[in-house]
Structure formats: C-alpha cells, structure tokens
Amino acid sequence: DTGVSQDPRHKITKRGQNVTFRCDPISEHNRLYWYRQTLGQGPEFLTYFQNEAQLEKSRLLSDRFSAERPKGSFSTLEIQRTEQGDSAMYLCASSLAVLAGENNEQFFGPGTRLTVL
C-alpha cells in the first residue's frame, strides 16, 4: 500500500492526558499537512511541513499542540493536556511539489479519531 497511513485510527483519552499521532506520507512527497475536522465541517488547516521544516502553523494550533517531521518522512502530532474541545478527526495529507508555487492535489490518510472524555 503506497497511500498515506495514520496511526492510531482511534484514540480515547481522559481530559488532561497527552496523546501523540503518527502520519506516514507517500514516500516521495515533500509536503505534509495536518488538518482537523469536526462534525458537520470541512477539514481545517493546522500546520504544514516542507521536507523537515515546519513552515506554517494555523492560529488553531495552540501551545498545547506540537508537530514534528524529524527526517522529512513521517510526522507526529502531539496534544498535551487534552481538553474535550480537542475531540475531532485529525487528518494528515501529503503532496509533491517540485516547482515553487506549484499546485498539486493532496492525498489524505484515513485520519485519527480522537475522543476526549
């Protein structure tokens, strides 16, 4: 399978706990994105990596959130001191952009469903 994979698919945690999600993008893709989707809404952009560099973070990404892509391959998204409002589907996507400013479709993983009790 050469698509985007995410782990775990589901996570239930208690308020105040820390959680970490992993995303493995399509291997040759240099761009990686994290989005969050809540019920009845479309995905909302959280953060973006070009290779290993995190180049943009949404204001939705509070200080409790941190993302890494240490070797320009897989990425992790950590949420510290989870709150009930963090309950959502967390989606990872990747794309390949060769030229600056080039637009390409993003390929999404299946997502991680987070439930904070």
Place this chain on the structure above:
Amino acid sequence: DQQVKQNSPSLSVQEGRISILNCDYTNSMFDYFLWYKKYPAEGPTFLISISSIKDKNEDGRFTVFLNKSAKHLSLHIVPSQPGDSAVYFCAASYKDSGNTGKLIFGQGTTLQVKP
C-alpha cells in the same frame, strides 16, 4: 469567516441522472480548486481539480466548472451511481507568501444517489 461555502448540506438524485454540487468562494486570490469525496471512517479522496486559468475540466463522469466572475464552481456527475453516495468537499488554495498550498475547505454536501 467562511471563505469557501457549500450552501446545500444535502442532495438526493436518482441513479442515472445528473448530480450538480455547488460551491461559492469569497477570496479572489484563490487560483486552484479541488473536489474531494469522503466516505464514513475514511479520509477525503481527491476527485478532480481546476486551475483558475481554465473554466472547465473533465475526467470521465466528473466535470468541474469554474465561473470566476461569480466566484462559483460546480461539480457535475453524469450519470450518477449509487456508489457516488458520499460527502463531497470543495476546496481552494492560493499562492500565499509561503507557497504552502494549504487547502481551505467548504462544509461539505452529502450526496445520496437512489437506485
């Protein structure tokens, strides 16, 4: 502010007929538009895209039309099949200062194709 809007939460059509899903946007800087399909418990799947320099793009049963003056795009599915039943998202991007390519999504339209 909702820069990409899908004002119809749901649409029901008969198998074999045309499905038309609509999307409006407010940001004139958007220059690339995409449609995604999403089944329950899965991530969005890319369907078709269009650059702002075009007004139509076709791929099999799927055609996307772009009307820049009206800031409106639509997705036509002909003929509709029961397997097309899913949530459809319109998305847009533009060349911001960081060239991130991040997508701005609409709220989605649930399409039901009845046999």
